[in-house]
Amino acid sequence: MNVLVIGANGQVGHQIVNLLHDRKEHSVKALVRKEEQAAELADKGIESVVASLEDSVETLSSAIEGSDAIIFAAGSGGSTGSDKTLLVDLDGAVKTMEAAEKLGVKRYVMVSAHQAHNRENWSEALMPYYAAKHYADKILEQSSLDYTIVRPGGLLNEEGTGHVSIAENLKRGSVSREDVANVIVASLLNENTIRRSFDLISGEDSIENAIASL
Amino acid sequence: MNVLVIGANGQVGHQIVNLLHDRKEHSVKALVRKEEQAAELADKGIESVVASLEDSVETLSSAIEGSDAIIFAAGSGGSTGSDKTLLVDLDGAVKTMEAAEKLGVKRYVMVSAHQAHNRENWSEALMPYYAAKHYADKILEQSSLDYTIVRPGGLLNEEGTGHVSIAENLKRGSVSREDVANVIVASLLNENTIRRSFDLISGEDSIENAIASL
Numbered sequence: 054m055n056v057l058v059i060g061a062n063g064q065v066g067h068q069i070v071n072l073l074h075d076r077k078e079h080s081v082k083a084l085v086r087k088e089e090q091a092a093e094l095a096d097k098g099i100e101s102v103v104a105s106l107e108d109s110v111e112t113l114s115s116a117i118e119g120s121d122a123i124i125f126a127a128g129s130g131g132s133t134g135s136d137k138t139l140l141v142d143l144d145g146a147v148k149t150m151e152a153a154e155k156l157g158v159k160r161y162v163m164v165s166a167h168q169a170h171n172r173e174n175w176s177e178a179l180m181p182y183y184a185a186k187h188y189a190d191k192i193l194e195q196s197s198l199d200y201t202i203v204r205p206g207g208l209l210n211e212e213g214t215g216h217v218s219i220a221e222n223l224k225r226g227s228v229s230r231e232d233v234a235n236v237i238v239a240s241l242l243n244e245n246t247i248r249r250s251f252d253l254i255s256g257e258d259s260i261e262n263a264i265a266s267l
Numbered sequence: 268m269n270v271l272v273i274g275a276n277g278q279v280g281h282q283i284v285n286l287l288h289d290r291k292e293h294s295v296k297a298l299v300r301k302e303e304q305a306a307e308l309a310d311k312g313i314e315s316v317v318a319s320l321e322d323s324v325e326t327l328s329s330a331i332e333g334s335d336a337i338i339f340a341a342g343s344g345g346s347t348g349s350d351k352t353l354l355v356d357l358d359g360a361v362k363t364m365e366a367a368e369k370l371g372v373k374r375y376v377m378v379s380a381h382q383a384h385n386r387e388n389w390s391e392a393l394m395p396y397y398a399a400k401h402y403a404d405k406i407l408e409q410s411s412l413d414y415t416i417v418r419p420g421g422l423l424n425e426e427g428t429g430h431v432s433i434a435e436n437l438k439r440g441s442v443s444r445e446d447v448a449n450v451i452v453a454s455l456l457n458e459n460t461i462r463r464s465f466d467l468i469s470g471e472d473s474i475e476n477a478i479a480s481l
């Protein structure tokens with residue numbers, strides 16, 4: 054399977070790319086925004102393609118072409134304004150879905166945010182971000198794609214435990230980026246997660262069991 | 268018919284309220300954000316309800332209850348940031364759609380923006396606004412509501428001519444707010460516009476003929 058990781062320069066995206074690259078079962082390509090990011094990846098033997106989520110659907114289609122699956126791990130980040138939240142986290146994401154549909158790339162795994170589907174649980178400090186993720190997820194759920202939407206809690210830079218809790222609705226919690234990356238890769242490879250959306254926090258179940266019991 | 272105008276204090280919303288009030292065939296209620304706006308309307312004999320589009324779906328449901336039709340003419344405006352664009356123009360609008368669906372209020376007329384459905388025609392200076400309108404319209408089109416989406420060109424404060432051009436795709440143009448208000452009211456009252464979306468600029472056809480020939 055040829056897997057394209059969008060937002061490969063982000064903290065979670067980066068770990069996903071490394072995981073897939075190390076496992077060698079699948080071919081991984083990183084979509085990054087800058088040439089220097091592509092050069093760094095090339096040094097590690099990782100293939101990449103340079104494009105921006107603010108580019109057109111046509112440009113993004115060229116970047117996506119040849120992939121069998123997409124992992125969307127991009128985010129405009131906290132240092133830009135809500136204009137970028139709208140144009141990257143929402144519209145940018147939806148453009149990649151439209152490109153995937155046009156190209157017939159069916160599999161699409163989205164890194165979302167804990168409880169993005171429930172307005173009452175959006176973090177007061179991050180309301181625009183949650184709204185953008187909410188609508189990107191909603192459009193994905195209404196698409197023809199074989200989606201999985203993973204909604205992790207507060208992201209930590211700790212080492213992963215390999216043990217998590219996943220369910221449609223979970224109380225507020227946190228989870229290491231390493232565990233998130235592992236859940237994303239496990240979701241991609243498990244058909245049980247197709248057309249499913251779930252919260253993810255650290256927990257007691259092995260990642261394998263957590264996904265199998267969805 | 269009991270018609271609720273959301274964003275009744277805006278320039279287009281204000282004209283829609285006055286039109287419906289003057290015609291007297293239908294009962295009009297204005298949804299406004301501030302008590303003083305409600306007091307001003309009361310002085311003119313116009314009923315209103317105070318609520319914010321940043322309120323919950325439940326609060327908005329209470330404000331909408333008893334209405335037979337909704338006209339959405341609200342906008343966060345150019346003086347606020349893109350955070351409000353996301354939370355008012357997009358999420359606020361969608362919350363009123365959800366409330367309408369829950370209450371069984373079927374008719375919903377949206378004031379959108381020229382070519383909001385075509386990314387390539389979004390104004391460079393207003394990209395986040397267009398993105399918000401685009402997704403609000405998209406969610407409305409996917410709802411169970413009897414919607415009409417009117418996408419006017421550049422809004423002018425000139426007197427209306429009563430003559431317009433409407434079609435699914437029109438070249439860039441402008442139109443007076445008075446004509447927009449008249450098209451909105453005519454659309455509300457004409458079943459021909461149900462589940463239709465169209466651009467609107469000034470033109471040669473009478474409003475009645477333009478709508479009849481949709």
